[in-house]
Amino acid sequence: MEKLKLNETPVRTSRNFNINNTKLDINFPEKITPFQNLKILNYSNKNYITEKIDKYNLVYGLNKILENQVKENSNKNIKIEIDSKINKDIVLDFEFNNENKTLIDNIEIIANENTKATVIIKYCTECDLEYYHNGIIRALAKENSNLNIIIVNFLNQKSNNFLSIENKCENNANLKYTIIDFGGKNSITNYFSDLTGNSSNNRLDTIYLGKENQFFDLNYIGELRGQKSNINIEVQGALKDESKKHFKGTIDFKKGCKKATGNENEACMLLSDKAKSLALPMLLCSEEEVEGNHSTSSGKVGEKELFYIMSRGFDKNSAIKLLVRANFNKILENIKNEELLEQIVNEINKRLD
Amino acid sequence: MSKTNIDEINRNIYDIKNKDEYDFKIKKGLTPEIIEEISKQKNDPDWMREFRLKALEVYNKLELPTWGPDLSELNMDEIATYVKPKSKLNDSWDDVPEDIKNTFDKLGIPEAEKTSLAGVGAQYDSEVVYHSIKEDLIKQGVIYTDMETAVREYPDLVKEHFMKCVPVYDHKFVALHGAVWSGGSFVYVPKGVKVDIPLQSYFRLNSPESGQFEHTLIIVDEGASLHFIEGCSAPKYNKVNLHAGCVELYVKDNSYLRYSTIENWSKNMLNLNTKKAIVGKNAQVDWVSGSFGSKISMLYPMSILNGEGAKTEFTGISFAGKGQNLDNGFKVVHNNINTSSVVNAKSISKNGGKCTYRSLVRINENAKNSKSSVSCESLMLDDFSISDTIPVNDIRTDEVEFSHEAKIGKIGDKTIFYLMSRGLSEEDAKAMIVRGFAYPISKELPVEYAVEMNNLINLELEGAIG
Numbered sequence: 001m002e003k004l005k006l007n008e009t010p011v012r013t014s015r016n017f018n019i020n021n022t023k024l025d026i027n028f029p030e031k032i033t034p035f036q037n038l039k040i041l042n043y044s045n046k047n048y049i050t051e052k053i054d055k056y057n058l059v060y061g062l063n064k065i066l067e068n069q070v071k072e073n074s075n076k077n078i079k080i081e082i083d084s085k086i087n088k089d090i091v092l093d094f095e096f097n098n099e100n101k102t103l104i105d106n107i108e109i110i111a112n113e114n115t116k117a118t119v120i121i122k123y124c125t126e127c128d129l130e131y132y133h134n135g136i137i138r139a140l141a142k143e144n145s146n147l148n149i150i151i152v153n154f155l156n157q158k159s160n161n162f163l164s165i166e167n168k169c170e171n172n173a174n175l176k177y178t179i180i181d182f183g184g185k186n187s188i189t190n191y192f193s194d195l196t197g198n199s200s201n202n203r204l205d206t207i208y209l210g211k212e213n214q215f216f217d218l219n220y221i222g223e224l225r226g227q228k229s230n231i232n233i234e235v236q237g238a239l240k241d242e243s244k245k246h247f248k249g250t251i252d253f254k255k256g257c258k259k260a261t262g263n264e265n266e267a268c269m270l271l272s273d274k275a276k277s278l279a280l281p282m283l284l285c286s287e288e289e290v291e292g293n294h295s296t297s298s299g300k301v302g303e304k305e306l307f308y309i310m311s312r313g314f315d316k317n318s319a320i321k322l323l324v325r326a327n328f329n330k331i332l333e334n335i336k337n338e339e340l341l342e343q344i345v346n347e348i349n350k351r352l353d
Numbered sequence: 354m355s356k357t358n359i360d361e362i363n364r365n366i367y368d369i370k371n372k373d374e375y376d377f378k379i380k381k382g383l384t385p386e387i388i389e390e391i392s393k394q395k396n397d398p399d400w401m402r403e404f405r406l407k408a409l410e411v412y413n414k415l416e417l418p419t420w421g422p423d424l425s426e427l428n429m430d431e432i433a434t435y436v437k438p439k440s441k442l443n444d445s446w447d448d449v450p451e452d453i454k455n456t457f458d459k460l461g462i463p464e465a466e467k468t469s470l471a472g473v474g475a476q477y478d479s480e481v482v483y484h485s486i487k488e489d490l491i492k493q494g495v496i497y498t499d500m501e502t503a504v505r506e507y508p509d510l511v512k513e514h515f516m517k518c519v520p521v522y523d524h525k526f527v528a529l530h531g532a533v534w535s536g537g538s539f540v541y542v543p544k545g546v547k548v549d550i551p552l553q554s555y556f557r558l559n560s561p562e563s564g565q566f567e568h569t570l571i572i573v574d575e576g577a578s579l580h581f582i583e584g585c586s587a588p589k590y591n592k593v594n595l596h597a598g599c600v601e602l603y604v605k606d607n608s609y610l611r612y613s614t615i616e617n618w619s620k621n622m623l624n625l626n627t628k629k630a631i632v633g634k635n636a637q638v639d640w641v642s643g644s645f646g647s648k649i650s651m652l653y654p655m656s657i658l659n660g661e662g663a664k665t666e667f668t669g670i671s672f673a674g675k676g677q678n679l680d681n682g683f684k685v686v687h688n689n690i691n692t693s694s695v696v697n698a699k700s701i702s703k704n705g706g707k708c709t710y711r712s713l714v715r716i717n718e719n720a721k722n723s724k725s726s727v728s729c730e731s732l733m734l735d736d737f738s739i740s741d742t743i744p745v746n747d748i749r750t751d752e753v754e755f756s757h758e759a760k761i762g763k764i765g766d767k768t769i770f771y772l773m774s775r776g777l778s779e780e781d782a783k784a785m786i787v788r789g790f791a792y793p794i795s796k797e798l799p800v801e802y803a804v805e806m807n808n809l810i811n812l813e814l815e816g817a818i819g
Contacts, residue, residue: 011420011741011743012419012420013420013421013711013743013745014418014420014711014713015419015420017713017745017747018747019745019747020420253761255736255737258736268748270748270750270751270753271751272751273718273721273750273751273752274718275751276747276748276749277746277747277748278745278746278747278748279745279746279747279748279757280743280744280745280746281742281744281746281757281759282741282742282743282744283731283740283741283742283759283761284739284741284742285731285733285739285740285741285761286737286738286739287733287736288733288734288735288736288738288763289736289763290733290761290762290763291760291761291762292759292760292761292762293758293759293760293761294742294757294758294759294760295756295757295758295759296746296755296756296757297755297756297757298746298748298753298755299748299751299753299754299755300751300752300753
């Protein structure tokens with residue numbers, strides 16, 4: 001067991017606020033064997049997938065030790081290069097089981113100029129064992145590309161989920177992320193987008209849903225450098241039982257990003273008096289001609305709304321489910337894959353029971 | 354096309370320097386011997402001397418903050434922590450030495466005393482040189498005096514409250530304050546007494562390479578009310594000066610306190626001040642804060658809502674110009690049911706200045722049915738200034754209503770266009786927008802301070818739309 005300091009914020013605040021980083025005891029896997037249980041769907045020669053990953057250093061990332069573990073000991077490397085406009089979703093479906101308890105994945109997605117694609121990356125667990133996931137996803141959206149990435153975390157509540165995401169957006173690129181973050185005893189995500197391109201656009205929508213003792217630590221950073229670049233971060237979550245969430249969102253307007261815009265909204269529904277929500281929505285600004293907004297809110301389900309739904313014949317639990325679903329719906333609309341959407345809705349219902 | 358030019362604050366009045374004359378100036382640095390000497394000069398009782406020495410030990414153990422502005426230019430070996438002016442404490446302005454009186458005259462303190470204040474305290478360097486309170490307040494049992502007199506004459510009251518709200522181990526500069534504090538005001542408002550006209554303390558630091566460490570202790574007893582105003586300024590010198598004051602407010606059950614501050618330190622000042630209020634059942638503390646001066650400011654007033662139904666409001670504005678790094682904000686901890694907090698913070702950055710809004714809202718497990726609403730807005734007036742918003746929202750129970758919103762941006766061209774279409778010149782339109790931006794703060798100030806604040810944000814406009 002090793003205590004690691006993870007997910008440092010780009011700018012520190014008072015240590016007493018307990019949010020500059022997260023300290024976790026981590027059981028590193030003793031033996032890393034190849035991960036065999038991966039299904040890849042809908043790829044062709046035009047959008048080739050290789051195991052050869054270029055060398056890199058993350059700008060942020062969760063932690064150097066975890067980064068080096070991926071760079072030196074990954075048991076699954078996947079590079080996807082998009083060369084055309086693809087209508088079918090490319091799906092990477094990782095399923096942990098008794099033979100595949102550890103996944104250290106290194107994924108690189110490159111959307112070349114004028115291309116379009118959706119990539120779904122799904123992590124799920126077959127049984128109730130303790131699994132370990134540490135991954136890096138890097139995406140490069142080149143000029144005029146349109147890249148849509150959906151990440152689904154359905155790990156069980158005994159597992160650890162560590163994920164570092166790093167993106168770069170070139171001129172007029174459109175990069176959209178949807179993260180469904182449900183699983184893991186600890187689910188720790190670092191997300192960094194570098195919007196260097198003029199009129200580049202990045203949208204990040206996240207849903208998290210915590211129960212029992214789950215802990216989520218989300219550290220989202222967007223740096224706007226290109227003129228008229230734009231980032232939108234929307235996070236909707238609900239916490240049951242004694243679950244806990246740290247949300248750290250940073251929109252950083254760098255000098256030169258004239259007419260850039262950035263918005264972040266984080267809303268947390270507290271479904272128990274023991275659930276805890278800690279949020280640090282930062283706006284950093286070194287440029288005049290920009291527009292930045294952030295908002296956060298926390299609270300329980302509205303009594304009036306509950307009463308209204310219950311007066312229509314629903315029991316309390318069903319009414320709460322409906323209200324949580326209503327908050328999540330706008331983000332769920334991003335999921336066009338019906339099979340996946342059904343799985344997510346079922347998982348929401350199961351978790352709220 | 355040229356751009357709107359908003360002047361930085363005219364500091365002529367505040368920058369008047371008197372000759373550095375004093376009765377006694379402690380040698381620079383921070384050692385137990387220096388602390389003993391300050392204590393001797395101030396004729397401290399034994400408990401206070403021991404308190405100072407313990408605070409120095411804590412200071413030596415604590416680290417500098419690992420966040421916020423760079424404080425590396427602060428060298429305590431170059432700061433004299435105690436400067437006794439050439440004046441005793443007076444109750445008539447006529448007895449105050451001419452040069453010191455002239456300074457306060459120019460700052461408008463005696464005039465304000467005549468027209469709109471119920472009591473005045475004036476501190477020059479490390480000691481209070483003038484203190485007064487209206488007779489009818491004395492008759493009602495209100496105590497308003499300098500802190501040293503309070504230590505001597507009300508030892509039990511002081512011992513019970515002194516640095517209990519802000520303990521010396523809170524952070525390094527509170528520990529420093531505990532070791533070298535001097536001057537400041539003590540206010541006690543008895544149960545049920547309403548002080549309708551404000552009391553004001555003004556702190557002036559004249560001596561170069563020195564620090565001011567005044568201690569303000571206010572106790573508003575049950576059912577009482579008070580408005581207290583604090584002002585501060587200093588002339589500019591080449592080397593840094595340090596201000597590490599401490600404000601402790603005890604707002605007991607069903608009482609009300611408004612604490613207003615216009616801070617206008619010189620631009621060589623490191624303002625590392627600490628302010629905290631403990632708020633009782635159904636009591637309320639309101640903070641109104643205008644922060645214009647200082648080279649570096651780290652100031653985060655704090656309300657601890659301990660009583661059921663306790664309330665707090667914070668209304669503040671910061672204006673950072675060239676060479677200024679103002680890291681200000683607010684902290685509130687909800688510790689009981691039905692508590693509420695409202696925060697409205699604004700900042701303007703100009704000419705390379707940096708404004709940071711840093712805050713904490715913590716709603717603890719036992720603070721059911723509490724509400725908190727936070728709004729912060731930042732205005733950037735050029736493309737080489739900086740404006741950051743770093744709020745922490747820590748919600749530990751479900752039965753709460755919490756919301757936070759912030760926005761950052763420049764003066765909108767559409768808004769200017771709209772006002773101009775109604776017949777205003779571009780200059781007038783921009784002036785109106787900036788004054789409108791500051792209005793929610795200035796309307797909370799007594800009228801003469803609102804006028805001063807509007808003067809501080811003086812507009813000079815030229816050319817077409819930028």
